[in-house]
Amino acid sequence: MKVWIEHEYCTGDGLCEELCPAVFEMRDDGLAHVRVDRHATVDGEPGAFLVSGELESDVLDxxxxxxxECIYVKL
Ligand code: SF4
Structure with a gap:
């Protein structure tokens, strides 16, 4: 699954980090970002990240x- 965030619409409430901290993190800019580590790697598409299968349900949640409404996924 690919995931990305359209940052201009992020409210900064941090809910995605609470629900799926392995993939999402809040940063100093007050916005959520995809955490790039062993769970999410940079894909060819700028700003999109590949998420490992065991985390897909948490990402969808x-x-x-x-x-x-600014988290986007492509299955
Ligand atoms: S990406 Fe969505 S859930 Fe995460 S902090 Fe931004 S608005 Fe909240």
């Missing part, structure tokens, strides 16, 4: 509850 975060997407469903995102207040800014």
């Amino acid at each position: 975060a997407q469903a509850q995102c207040a800014g």
